[in-house]
Amino acid sequence: MADFAYDLAPRIAVRYVDDYLQLSNRQEVRALELFRERHALHARDELPRYYAFLQQTRASVQEGLTREEVDSVFDGVEALAELGVRRTLPAVAEILVDLDAAQRDALARRLQESAAEYREELDDDHRGRRLGETLEDIEEWIGTITDAQREMLTRELLAMQETAPLWLEWRIVKNEGLVALLREAPPPDAVASYLAGYWLRQDGLPPELAAGRDANRERYRELVVALDASLTAEQRRHALQRLDEYREMVLDMMPDDVRDAVVTEDGGAQ
Numbered sequence: 001m002a003d004f005a006y007d008l009a010p011r012i013a014v015r016y017v018d019d020y021l022q023l024s025n026r027q028e029v030r031a032l033e034l035f036r037e038r039h040a041l042h043a044r045d046e047l048p049r050y051y052a053f054l055q056q057t058r059a060s061v062q063e064g065l066t067r068e069e070v071d072s073v074f075d076g077v078e079a080l081a082e083l084g085v086r087r088t089l090p091a092v093a094e095i096l097v098d099l100d101a102a103q104r105d106a107l108a109r110r111l112q113e114s115a116a117e118y119r120e121e122l123d124d125d126h127r128g129r130r131l132g133e134t135l136e137d138i139e140e141w142i143g144t145i146t147d148a149q150r151e152m153l154t155r156e157l158l159a160m161q162e163t164a165p166l167w168l169e170w171r172i173v174k175n176e177g178l179v180a181l182l183r184e185a186p187p188p189d190a191v192a193s194y195l196a197g198y199w200l201r202q203d204g205l206p207p208e209l210a211a212g213r214d215a216n217r218e219r220y221r222e223l224v225v226a227l228d229a230s231l232t233a234e235q236r237r238h239a240l241q242r243l244d245e246y247r248e249m250v251l252d253m254m255p256d257d258v259r260d261a262v263v264t265e266d267g268g269a270q
Contacts, residue, residue, distance in 0.1 A: 006043075097186065156226075
């Protein structure tokens with residue numbers, strides 16, 4: 001199923017973009033071309049990077065994670081994500097600069113609607129819902145958590161700084177800046193540069209938000225170290241199995257020649 005969905009990724013991306021931009025038929029055709037080109041590069045270059053990262057992570061998890069290894073895992077995830085976004089920016093920028101006035105207005109309305117929907121979710125219980133979702137995610141990776149683990153995780157997660165409202169307000173400002181830029185009919189490079197500052201560098205982040213983000217990142221990394229130290233043998237086996245499943249999933253999504261090269265380099269992985 002993952003392999004099937006991955007093959008459909010360019011079309012799925014076009015449908016997602018169309019939801020925001022209301023593309024014309026011509027624009028849909030061009031967007032699909034751009035996303036197919038991006039998909040081909042992802043399949044041949046980035047999937048092998050994911051596989052290598054999962055291999056390295058598995059080796060670290062098998063013996064128990066040190067703080068240095070946790071940092072390496074988190075930094076590796078961020079590096080792969082940044083590479084993926086950076087390589088996608090030119091396609092997104094080309095699509096955005098081709099919008100007409102009505103489409104730019106539709107984009108502005110859609111972004112405002114999304115912000116309003118998210119603001120409604122920030123009610124009195126949103127931290128409780130987020131806590132429950134995080135605990136469920138953790139159990140997806142390690143299996144059923146013990147009472148002691150649940151108590152520790154709940155305490156540490158609730159102690160993290162509340163940054164969601166600040167993130168929302170910052171995103172609203174950046175979205176408004178993007179729409180204003182598009183109304184000036186800029187070249188694609190200018191739009192790609194703006195999006196890199198928004199999505200990657202997080203330009204203009206308020207000091208309070210930047211401090212909260214950094215503090216939460218540090219606390220979460222320490223939490224992972226503590227959780228890893230508390231894992232039972234069965235929980236560690238569960239985590240290793242999940243990593244193996246993702247590793248095999250990534251292999252399945254690769255083009256045949258890329259998969260053969262990766263398997264050969266890996267010494268005959270199945």
